[in-house]
Structures are given as structure tokens and as C-alpha cells.
Amino acid sequence: MLALVGACVGFACACSETPRPAAGPRTAGATSAQPARPRVPMYPAADLERMARIAAARCKEASTPSDAACLLTQASTFLRYPPGDPDCRYVAGTALSVAECSQFEEGCLSVDPGDLVRQLDALQGAGKDCQREPTDAERAEVLRLAGAK
Secondary structure (H helix, E strand, C coil), X not given: CHHHHHHHXXXXXXXXXXXXXXXXXXXXXXXXXXXXXXXXXXXXXXXXXXXXXXXXXXXXXCCCCCCHHHHHHHHHHHXXXXXXXXXXXXXXXXXXXXXXXXXXXXXXXXXXXXXHHHHHHHHHXXXXXXXXXXXXXXXXHHHHHHCCX
């Protein structure tokens, strides 16, 4: 019985110790490695493609099809919603769908422009701020996808 108690205490002590790194050779660069930068939420590629397509069509109508300033202005309409916030991301999806309906007459049966207005009103009523500056990576990707010069 005493042996059983001793084994249990020994096991409990071994489990409660802080883990130690595995022994082994360390590489010279392991200690000088830079910590990874925090990851900024970014829209998925499919959403960026939709934004670029809409921006390119709107700029083409304005006779500036590959103008970077026009493309970014048009894409910023959608990029301003933070992709990391589910409510804001939902509104961005609705805004994209409404734009695709009005620009290309696609998906019009599944979207109502009034939905976007109601969603924006609901966010404002809840005191939620869905405004942000697009990231440099998002801007660059939209410009690339839209064929900016």
C-alpha cells in the first residue's frame, strides 16, 4: 500500500512540474529569430476578386478602367468593413451582392438593396463601428486583380 501511495505522489509531482524543452543541439539562428508579426485580418481571395471586378467595371464606366486611384476608391467601399468582425463582414457580403446585382445583374433574386440599409442601421443602432482603412496588402491585391497600371 505504501508503495502505491509513493507511486501516486511521484506521478503527481512529475505531472505538475513545468515542461522543459527537449535536449538536443540548438541551431545558431534559433536564438536570434525575429518574432512573427501579428497577423492582420484580410479578406479571402474570392471576396477580393469580387471587389476588384466591381471596381474595374465602375472605373470602366467612368472612362478610367485601369486608374489606380479610381480602383482603390471603388474597392474601398467594400474594404472599409473589418473582415475580422462577423457582423461587419456580413454587411460587406451584402454590399458586394447588392453591387453585383446593380452592376452585372447577377444574384438579384437573392439580395434586396433594402437589406443593406437595414443592416447598416442595425449596426449603427448597436453602436458598432465598421469603418477601417484597408490594409496595404488588400489594396495591392485589388489593384493586381483589377489590372491597374
